[in-house]
Amino acid sequence: MEVATPDALIPxxxxxxxxxxxxxxxxxxxxxxxxxxxTVYSKTGEYKKSFTIGRTLPITSRQPIVLIGEFMxxxxxxxxxxxSGKLFIFDxxxxxxxxxxxxxxxxxxxxxxxxxxxxxxxFFIVPCYSLSKLGEFWIQLRDSYEGIIVRSWSSTWTxxxxxxxxxxxxxxxxxxxxxxxxxxQGRLGAFELSQYDENxxxxxxxxxxxxxxxxxxxxxxxxxxxxxxxxxLVSGKGRFHDGSLRNPNFExxxxxxxxxxxxxxxxxx
Numbered sequence: 001m002e003v004a005t006p007d008a009l010i011p012x013x014x015x016x017x018x019x020x021x022x023x024x025x026x027x028x029x030x031x032x033x034x035x036x037x038x039t040v041y042s043k044t045g046e047y048k049k050s051f052t053i054g055r056t057l058p059i060t061s062r063q064p065i066v067l068i069g070e071f072m073x074x075x076x077x078x079x080x081x082x083x084s085g086k087l088f089i090f091d092x093x094x095x096x097x098x099x100x101x102x103x104x105x106x107x108x109x110x111x112x113x114x115x116x117x118x119x120x121x122x123f124f125i126v127p128c129y130s131l132s133k134l135g136e137f138w139i140q141l142r143d144s145y146e147g148i149i150v151r152s153w154s155s156t157w158t159x160x161x162x163x164x165x166x167x168x169x170x171x172x173x174x175x176x177x178x179x180x181x182x183x184x185q186g187r188l189g190a191f192e193l194s195q196y197d198e199n200x201x202x203x204x205x206x207x208x209x210x211x212x213x214x215x216x217x218x219x220x221x222x223x224x225x226x227x228x229x230x231x232x233l234v235s236g237k238g239r240f241h242d243g244s245l246r247n248p249n250f251e252x253x254x255x256x257x258x259x260x261x262x263x264x265x266x267x268x269x
Contacts, residue, residue: 017154020129020137023147023163024088025238025246026070031087033065040071040087048073049085053119063097067112069126089116090126090149093157101157108157141166146237146246168245169235171254171262174227178207180217187217191227191250193234195243195264205242205264208234211249231257241266 028043033053040048048071069089092112093101100108109128116123128151129137137148147165172193180189190209197203211234212220220227231254236245243264 029071
């Protein structure tokens, strides 16, 4: 089952002032460019990567530039699409020492686009679409992307974004367990989950380590044999071509489902 799960209710909006952007399945990234070096940081400030820029920006000072985007880093989604290492940029907060954060998004986006055009790969501007495309995107993109961002052209950097995410739910058979690491050592780290393929063979599909409280991890680890070959409901932010879910989270056990109801659902590439 696939449903829309907006992070917040969308207030009355002016369609002419709104735009849509596709949510790429990367990590949020701040890219600091100084001289000919670009350094990528995560949302928590963790260093991710540095690399030399092959082209020189036509700037008059040596002040830093700060771009915001999605860094394709290590996810199954990015590897399948040969996107690993690429930066999909959607904002510019600093240009030659000038703070752009309080300017309208349209100004910041035009600046970000200009910088991406000058730099070339691995920098790519995130395209913008009319709000009228929402229904079309929802149908076409729900199996390929994480969701849709609704923005306002007149918004500042601090404005709250509206996010529409694609959520998939499916039933899986618990066929094993993985012990946790770090603070979860000695308790459940993840369930090993399986489904029956088109030939009736039980195949492992994925591990699921999200959606558990500490109490649940203790409970399930102490009752491993009792949960073996039981059915559980798992949600995710989309489905990969091999049938596994993106960012899976355990929802609940299901005593109203048979293991034979758990069938593998592969997606076309």
